[in-house]
Amino acid sequence: MALPAIADVRKLTDGDITEQIDATRRELFDLRFQQATRRLEHPHRFKEARIKLAHLLTVRNERQASAAQAVSAT
Numbered sequence: 001m002a003l004p005a006i007a008d009v010r011k012l013t014d015g016d017i018t019e020q021i022d023a024t025r026r027e028l029f030d031l032r033f034q035q036a037t038r039r040l041e042h043p044h045r046f047k048e049a050r051i052k053l054a055h056l057l058t059v060r061n062e063r064q065a066s067a068a069q070a071v072s073a074t
Helices: 006-010 014-036 044-073
Strands: none
16 A cells, blocks of 8 residues: 555645544554554554654644634734
């Protein structure tokens, strides 16, 4: 599975980003649980999920910063 490009994340709406952040955090929790119970079959999913979460959080924070800057500029 190829890693998602951040350009694809930038096309999402704010609601979609929030939903995907929640889903990715749940996925990371499930992966940690599987690792703890020694049922983890695909350890590479940790890296993919962390990168995806970083992309989502980066775009969300950029949007919040630009919104705050726009409000303070007026």
